[in-house]
Amino acid sequence: MTETGTDPEVTSLSDRLAAEALIVDVDGYEGPLDVLLALSRTQKVDLRQISILALAQQYLAFVEKARELRIELAADYLVMAAWLAFLKSRLLLPPDPSEEGPSGEELAAHLAFQLERLEAMREASARLMARDQKGRDFFVRGISEDVTAVRRTTWTATLLDLMQAYARVRTKDEFRPYALDREKLMTMEQALDRLRHLIGFAGEWTDILSYLPEGWGGDPQMRRSATASTFAASLELVKEGRASIRQSGTFAPIHIRRRDG
């Protein structure tokens, strides 16, 4: 035991080894409860029959010894010491009926319970770690196959979407950008409408090209569209039995005329 305390570790260690049955290695303990549990084992009895009084005395001796050895004890060790000193006095003195609070026996019982519970958890953790463990005792599938996700898309729309879409379509006329394209196309319905009216006047064979509406003969695209539609419409009228159609040769002009009856 040096006066200077420049190297307390070495000194305390040798002192401890020499002088003490109880090895006070505070670093090795996890708090006062741990120390108490270690001390309680020296009583060599079931934890349920432990003498808390004896344990309190042992602990106080331990703290005293640590102090002698100039070991820096954390505050909670000292708090426990103070509490145990109090508990000891309670256990030794006859109960004072005027005293408030739990009796010494109750406090002692609770401490015994805490020790027993800690011991139980220690045993439980040991048993847990002794179990077969994955990757050590049993193994998972070595060649695992990933489940590939197959994406399936479902489509959805609400009634509002539908109404908005329709409203959009119906109001498009005012600003629709594709109107020009459509103007160059004649639909079959348009041609048919026109022909139905005109065929009644075709008593003679007439080139179908003469039925092209005004203004549709110039622009090649419009002309093509009008010719095709008019021809298709002519065929339709023939099918309906309202007209006859003829062509004298390949690429020759196509004529139609009204068919009566």
Added chain:
Amino acid sequence: MAEDQDRTEEPVNESLFEAPPMGEQERMVEAILFASAEPVSIREMAGRMPHGSEPAEAVANLRRRYEGRGVNVVRVGEAWAIRTAPDLGFLMKKEVVETRKLSRAAIETLAIVAYHQPVTRAEIEEIRGVSVSRGTIDQLLELEWIRLGRRKMTPGRPVTFIVTPAFLDHFGLETARDLPGLKDLRAAGLLDNRPPPGEGEPEEDDRQEEMFGAAPPEPDEAPEE
């Protein structure tokens, strides 16, 4: 165990060590093949198993045991592995359903079919002012929201499209007639107050009644997919 690896196949060992029973060896091979990340050769198995084991025989037994099961013992080059039975590969796929909004083209086309049915493709294009792609129509057919109606009695007898009961179900409509009219749309602020020239209410005539009444079976049903 590792240091014995090279000697295991020598017959001498058989007399020195009692090999485990074949059933036990089969268990061992099973565990080894299951847990290994790579196919395992007979030699490697022998290296891990107790002396005198016959992994080749154990593998052969195990292979028979797994015949017709959900996984099979298969040979991969010089080694062995446990693999999913080929016919069960589909189980390794998980379907992820993703819900997406219909494209603008699709919803507009659908709206036109709903309001104008039966309607031809040419008419849809006429109303939308743009051509309708095959894909858009196909998508709506696939969703079973539209189907083919009767052919139209006009030149070329074009097919028409009509909406389906699934469509009505999805949009919570009892009949297509329950679709809000242009007046309603206008009242809801969805339409400009000025009706475009020459555009009236969408026709809700008896054609529609036909479609949703006791409609006779259509000769040209949409292909069910």
Added chain:
Amino acid sequence: MAEDQDRTEEPVNESLFEAPPMGEQERMVEAILFASAEPVSIREMAGRMPHGSEPAEAVANLRRRYEGRGVNVVRVGEAWAIRTAPDLGFLMKKEVVETRKLSRAAIETLAIVAYHQPVTRAEIEEIRGVSVSRGTIDQLLELEWIRLGRRKMTPGRPVTFIVTPAFLDHFGLETARDLPGLKDLRAAGLLDNRPPPGEGEPEEDDRQEEMFGAAPPEPDEAPEE
């Protein structure tokens, strides 16, 4: 929406496609479990198997089939997995990187969480008699052996910790009820949260009953002294 569509089709499917025979379902479950390193829930199996399948029954059959084999069908919480038989561990190359050696504090904390779950940090400290370092909790969280449970309905609403399916998987436990010695500990009152004398009563115990499922109600008595 999409669900609507599914719903409308369901009755059709049931009559159109019959579930595969149980033997076939067993094969499927076998393939699914073999393919996965992680436990697979019944729900997930059902999602991958044909409509009308009974994966729970198939798993039960499969489990019996693998009894005593080199690999076993084991339950992990609400899920199932195939694992090598523990007695054959010696055959395996220990390729698995050993998890960092757990400190005594970490092991004890883990045990306390497992046996006392859901448990607050203060309760863990109360039991160990020493403060629990942040690192200890972090390590267990990182291993995914514990996770946060519900907040406790006590002042301050402290968070609680519970063990995870990964914990069960690692230690080969079917459920947290199968923790070794759990019943004895509970019978001895050692899992009670007893307040120090003179302090308020804790509300307790039915919580734990929940966590451990349908455990028979334990008489809430003190250990005989």
